[in-house]
Amino acid sequence: MDTNQWQGAATRAELITKGHTPSEIRTALIGNTIRSLAPGIYASPALWNESMETRHGELSKATLRKLGGNYVLGAQSAAAVYGLPLWGVDPRVVHLVQPTNNSGTGSRNSKRIRIHRDARRTASLRIDGVLVSSPARAIVDLARRSSTASAVVTGDAALHRGLCTVTELLAELDVIAGFPGHPKARRAIAMMDARSESALESRSRVSMFDARLPLPTLQYEVLDAHGQFLARVDFAWVEHRVIGEADGVVKYKTDDVRSVLNREKYRADRIVEQGWRIVRWSSADLDTPRLVANRIRHALSQSRVA
Template sequence: MFACLETSDLVAAGWNSHQIRSAVDCCLRRLRRGRYVVTRACDNPSHAFVAAIAEAEETALPHETAGMLKRGEDLRILVRSFVPDLPHDAVFSHRSALLVHGLPVPYVDKGEVYVEVASPRSSVRQRDLVVRRRALQPDTMEIVEGIPVTTVVQTLLDVARDCPLAFAVAVADAAVHLGRVTLEEFRAHQAAHPVRTRQSRITAVLENIDGRRETVAESICAVRFVEYSIPGFEPQLVVCDADGRFLARSDFGNEAVKVIAEFDGAGKYYIDDGDPHRAFERERKREYALRNKGWMVFRIRWADLFSADLFLRIKEAVRIRETEIAARDRLAGPMQGAQ
């Protein structure tokens, strides 16, 4: 885990204010007033205390440098730093609770690196902390490794109520896919804990959960199909040829019009032997085989999930193929009658 230190920890180790200042941007990074994260083991003798922590087997060091991956890492570090500062009647909630439970946070937008907490007393919004005033009942919170947090199912309910549909569905899909909760348990919990606002958001999430989806990208993609009114796409569609021989298992496929949508993440080109070129060649041969059997294949990148362009192209491809099939069926009718 990330090693977060307080000023008092450094003072107890014999450090003075000059040492602390010199360590910042060397082997420590200041998170907020009086809170730091260990970033590396430096060779400065006066920083030996921090170096020992950095070299400990259980210490994880920050390594992301830019973009959404860094924002996600910064969020995990910030949540860790708030563990000792949580008010006695508050619990981590929303994205912070997802991290505590080991569930994915699908994405972190710019300006959204802040800790989220639920408290029955008051609401507060600061640069790095958002406290929502929420009633906390015994069955909506628990202690995970000494950390007060909303339960998994309550976290799903909070996320469904307060986050965008694609984000919330991706979180719920992951929880169901990993066996952390069932759809029936989620439905029962929300029925037992009715909300006064945004019930329609929760209903929309419940209507779109599918534990067959294997990644947050697939879940977001599925929501985009709904938002752009693109029908007929099933997750993990197994494609066989006319003789029943296996061709592929696609991320999404519309069997009626023979259109496939595949998420094109870089990680899928790394296989057990660590040879991405071999994996890429295998993927290319697989796609050729599908195209030779009349399937149209669309490659979806992460950025495409947040743009309309590709989904409008998929929608148009489905429309054209449906029109062609209908035209063939109309022509086939009179011919069969003549026979």
């Protein structure tokens, strides 16, 4: 089977339409030339090397093509099609919206598909031949069905990239007043911020909120004694002279590690010289409950002592 003829995900019916026999499909699966994303849906080798979000987006579109009908991709499945980051959701499960004339909402679940019946006026776009919930509706639906951290990670990114506005999120929130999950969604949307630049930063803010830490200033510009720019940092508790840095791995993918570390050390030394304390953490640190919050709280208390 020549997988160069197709990209992304394809259904069994689509492969047969392209001229591949059931025997060829089985042989390709056995030889790992293609891989199964779900029953009757297959991924090309190129797709398997893509991000989880890209694979889920392609799986979602293929699922909708396979089912047909008047379904719309919703929640995290819609977010994945928009290229937004996902965190803390099951990428094997596709979320579909089924418009209905009946009042209220409901859902039908299977191992791989969640179908949410929805009486709201449809808010969707057509992307790659399938209907996808608007960014604002997808974020609100994700927020009412998933964890706060999951919603804020995706919602922050949508706001940061200009895919939706806070006003649009609040409008969608008003539409679901009285629906299950409305208070949960309202809490998550209140925490979303377009200034967040990574999933780790978004998760960090949720952790700070849950620990009832003072809210930091985001993307704060640190100046030297002469008012010259030194650095832009992820979080700053300005009155305490404490800085928080959520260290991801993206910057190490394109630069020499030693060069990055040297630049980071020089940057940190300059900041400390101006009387700031720096608290750093990684994604792994954030996975340990209260670890990062306790580090920040300790730094804040030390600044008060000083």
